[in-house]
Amino acid sequence: MILLSLLLIPLIGGIVAWYSERFNPDYPRWVALASLILCWVPVLPYFSAFTLEQMPQWLVDEPMRWIPRLNITAHLAMDGLSFLLVILTLAMGLVALSSAWTEIKKRTGFFYLNLLWTLAGVMGVFLAMDLFLFFVFWEVMLVPMYLLIAIWGYENRQYAAFKFFMFTQAGGLLMLLSLAGLVILHYQQTHILSFDYTVLVQNPITGDLAYWIAVGFTVAFIVKLPALPFHSWLPDAHTQAPTAASVILAAVLLKTGGYGLIRFVLPLFPDAAKAIAPLMxxxxxxxxxxxxxxxxxxxxxxxxxxxxxxxxxxxxxxxxxxxxxxxxxxxxxxxxxxxxxxxxxxxxxxxxxxxxxxxxxxxxxxxxxxxxxxxxxxxxxxxxxxxxxxxxxxxxxxxxxxxxxxxxxxxxxxxxxxxxxxxxxxxxxxxxxxxxxxxxxxxxxxxxxxxxxxxxxxxxxxxxxxxxxxxxxxxxxxxxxxxxxxxxxxxxxxxxxx
Amino acid sequence: MISIHWLLFLSLALFSIGVYGVVARRNLLFILLSLEIMLNAVVLLFIAGSSFHGNPDGQIMYLLILTLAASEVAVGLGLVIHMYRQHHTLDVDKLSQLRG
Amino acid sequence: MLTNFLSYGVDMQIPDSLLMLIPLLPFVSSLILIFVNPPKKIVTLLGVGSVGCAALIALLFNISLWGQTDYVIKAGFGNWMTIDKLVINFDFYLDALSLVMISIITGVGFFIHLYSTGFMDEDTDYRRYFAYLNMFVSAMLVLVLADNMLLLYLGWEGVGLCSYLLIGFWYKNRDNNMAANKAFLMTRIGDTGMAIGLFLLFYQLGTLNIQDMQTQAVAVWAPGSDLQGNSMATLCCLLLLAGAVGKSAQLPLQNWLPDAMAGPTPVSALIHAATMVTAGVYLIARNTQLFQLSPDAMFVVALVGTCTLLLAATAAMVQNDVKRILAYSTISQIGYMFLALGVGAGSVAVFHLMTHAFFKALLFLSAGALIYSVHHEHNIFKMGGLLKKLPVVAASFAVGCAALASLPFTSGFFSKESILEKIVDSGHTELWWAAVIGAFITAFYSGRLFFVVFLGKMQQEPNHTPTKTMHIALLVLIVPSIFAWMQPQGLIALMPGLPSKGLSDLQHWLPIFTPIAALMLAFGLYRANFFGSELKSPALQSIHQLLKSGWGFDFIYHHLFVLPFKWLCHINRNDIIDLFYRRLEDTARLMHGFVTGFQNGRLRSYSASLVLFCVLAISWVVLK
Known part of the structure; x- marks a missing residue:
């Protein structure tokens, strides 16, 4: 339940922060601070991993049932890469909080709700080992970020927020399609219906269609990265976003793209990755x-x-x-x-x-x-x-x-x-x-x-x-x-x- | 015995008058009246069909439509009156707040 | 007693780990100065003292290694990174070459720090100055002590950064900022080439440790191995040379150095004359064995050196700004070192590096004292007749100029003579002639500089007298500028040169009389009031203009690289790729406008379209 609590703390903390604004507009930031600090508690024991001689495959592995009919699990797991990125997320969350501390004056409760939910979404992305769950978190981090830019941004915030949303949503759609394709193809080739990363990675799918599925995933991730020619949402989003949102955006949101490439594209589609490498x-x-x-x-x-x-x-x-x-x-x-x-x-x-x-x-x-x-x-x-x-x-x-x-x-x-x-x-x-x-x-x-x-x-x-x-x-x-x-x-x- | 064709023509004429009324008139009340005319044209068609085929189903349909028309007028007029109270006009061209 | 001490010193064992203190002391001092704001006295103590202590430790090493030629001392802070074959440690490596370098850096550095306490006394940013300067010394020490190329690169970039910060030290002036930017960017171009060289070396040799690299290189690219291996060695050397050329202000990346004189003068003395700009020489000397595997690369080094020394020397002849003259002469003297490296005489190059560090630091410091005394005037034609007013400055300037001109029995004479001798040994007669002509020009502009500044009518009264610390630094530096006659031991063992061929009479005597003749010519022209007067012929004027601009390299680069780059960036200011998405957005908007036109809120048009559709649909069904 360690990883689950890591996700639940900011989610619940966000709601509490929102509600607490009724009593005093200063409360939300304290609630946010408290929940961010509380988030460190579940991960602190894993700092000992720095001293390990041999890293285990997973530091924590928490498979949970979710939608058994389609064999979708709520599989959360953390390895070294996830751990580093989760730590980065938590640290940069504190930085974002610090930069928002005096800057944000309107609708503070809703602001910190969005901030915490974005962080929860990002951490979910880093921890989800079930592709469907991954996709859910991928979308979860998007909407609060959109609101952060659209409500608390600078002069041209509506345009920037919308652009951000459209680009990442288009990427997300592509990912959903490729995800479905991946699972179906994997079922056809191995007769195992699973969304689970650890299962999918055992037998990488092959064939022409696998290539296109890999391209779909890659595009979805490099939109987020962002790489040419999908980069143009970033300057607008950054320019218009409030400082805290810029921090989150630059520090962790972009990293989900790189994380996706390393975690999914390279191991799941080794052949296709080799084929598209020169282009990339x-x-x-x-x-x-x-x-x-x-x-x-x-x-x-x-x-x-x-x-x-x-x-x-x-x-x-x-x-x-x-x-x-x-x-x-x-x-x-x-x-x-x-x-x-x-x-x-x-x-x-x-x-x-x-x-x-x-x-x-x-x-x-x-x-x-x-x-x-x-x-x-x-x-x-x-x-x-x-x-x-x-x-x-x-x-x-x-x-x-x-x-x-x-x-x-x-x-x-x-x-x-x-x-x-x-x-x-x-x-x-x-x-x-x-x-x-x-x-x-x-x-x-x-x-x-x-x-x-x-x-x-x-x-x-x-x-x-x-x-x-x-x-x-x-x-x-x-x-x-x-x-x-x-x-x-x-x-x-x-x-x-x- | 009148030929069924005359009845069909009459029904079509009534229906066209109704359609014309709905499209051309601007007053909501007249549009409502036109709708009634259209309904009656259909009813006429049903009765004509029923006597032509010797089948009572059409006349049952007539009763159904009559009830429907009555309730429609009741509700429709109520809405029209409400609308007139709110906007002080029944000109549909002016009542165009649903514009996209 | 001294002999006692010396004999004791030979046996003296000092712990190797003391080596780590040398770069660490200035670094820590710099950190303290950045984060704490102590009173001015403490700043002085920390800034000068840390470098002084480092110099003392260097001296200890000198004493303990006295007389030995084949020694290596290693010390390290541990591992930096280890991935697969890439193993990088924070290890220091002291041999004869790095010993000479650290002695120069800490020794000359200490006196320049001492001098700075006087020179920068009135500056409000005293603390920041010493923080940067300490940081520089530390980075430079890391550069010369590094035992692997990546750590060397760390020092390399570190000195570049400090040089950038110190050139732009007086940051309120945009010109200084631009000079600093130029220096950083031009050296960065070379550095990037060098970085690519490192990647190539890593894959070719499988290591970045400098000593392992040499042995590996000899094993992989042994002389007489296939042509491909040879060209690979040449490529590696040329890429390293790119870095060296950038840092040492050699052709074609030389024109940042004259502008770099915007910084405080002690900075010019330390960074842009004595230490940092010689890093390129150090780099090539460090990789001697590697370079010797590629005769082509060696020849390119020699050629770069020759061209630069002539180009810079001619440019130095016509400058008015005293610091620019010295800057061009620095470029030219480093050209000599490159020439020596190119003909395979690394030890001599380092010898010249050493003497040059002494006399050029002396020259810059006395120029600084001069500028300090005469209302921050840089133009030599607005000075004059200062011989009596500023005797110490004049004396040190004279010694510096004499050594620069390589008059007999100065340090510069011995080092430059050795270089010329080695060129003869290598058999490149044409390069020898070029070097002699260079020596003639060097002596000529040294004479011009000294005569114009110190002889003749006084143009303006000095209003400041240099402080005592400044005088001490000058007087101390005079000594090695004259008496550094001997090559440091161990260098020859480290970098054995070519066998001596013996000189012909001409080759022996011409270099000795060249500077004397040049000085006499300069004096004659000075007496004839030639310097500073208007040139009559337009052809001569344009040549003068060309030389004064340093052969117009700024102009060429500006039009060849800077303007096209700016143009390219500016036409794409609004991001061509984004244009596609904006068109996409416009299209979507257009479609939107088209479709929303139907939804006009008019009941009658709705019903009309409904009817129309029904009629069309029914008639379609019926007519089909």
């Missing part, structure tokens, strides 16, 4: 460069970071389809490191927007003079996003590139040029925002009254510094994270090589 590598390589180039010309800081996400997630895709242990490890590391560094950037933009009422790069500038602490942390995360060695992002990008170089040297060279382009947009973030003479917005807010703009508060500084520490730890000692997923990834690779 092309998409990834072009995506890395394309995202970076798009980021280069953006004027809106959030939009810039969103495009940089497209570029960074290109590395995840590159790592997934390189069929190589280095690259897969790199892809997992990239999911974690990108989750932290990019959401930290979004938190920073939220703080800047809160203080200076703008995200326009041309109106910012010279922040170092006014808010040095915030700027220094901003500098750190800017540098992290350009892949400085010693930080998690570098380890990830290095491993992905090393791995993909084995079979696809030219794609790797293209993607490696993303390192140069990544430096360009990261430097733009840094020097247009923090360095230089004071920008228009920075000046005007000073004229109104210097006391109004303050440097990071303790809550903000703590949030960001914790993220700094994690990122540095991942950069200098990534081994525990890698050991966590090593055996699983090796199995995946072995399947692909058969």
């Amino acid at each position: 590598m092309t998409i990834a390589g072009v995506g890395v460069v394309y995202g970076a180039m798009m980021a280069f010309v953006q004027k809106d800081l959030k939009r810039l970071i969103a495009y940089s996400s497209v570029s960074h997630m290109g590395f995840v895709l590159l790592g997934c389809f390189a069929m190589n242990i280095y690259a897969l490890q790199g892809a997992v590391m990239q999911m974690l490191a990108h989750g932290i560094s990019t959401s930290a950037l979004f938190v920073l933009v939220g703080m800047i927007q809160y203080r200076f009422k703008t995200r326009d790069l041309d109106k910012l500038g010279g922040l170092w003079q006014q808010v040095p602490r915030l700027s220094a942390i901003g500098l750190f995360f800017g540098v992290a996003s350009l892949g400085m060695p010693g930080l998690g992002n570098f380890v990830a990008e290095f491993l992905v590139l090393v791995g993909s170089f084995e079979k696809y040297p030219w794609y790797t060279v293209v993607a490696a040029s993303g390192l140069i382009l990544g430096a360009i947009y990261s430097l733009i973030i840094i020097y247009k925002t923090f360095f230089g003479p004071r920008g228009d917005s920075v000046q005007t807010s000073e004229v109104k009254g210097a006391a109004e703009v303050t440097d990071t508060s303790n809550r903000e500084a703590t949030t960001l510094l914790v993220m700094v520490v994690i990122l540095v730890y991942m950069g200098v000692h990534p081994q525990p994270f890698m050991d966590m997923v090593q055996s699983n990834l090796l199995q995946t690779i072995a399947k692909g090589l058969l």
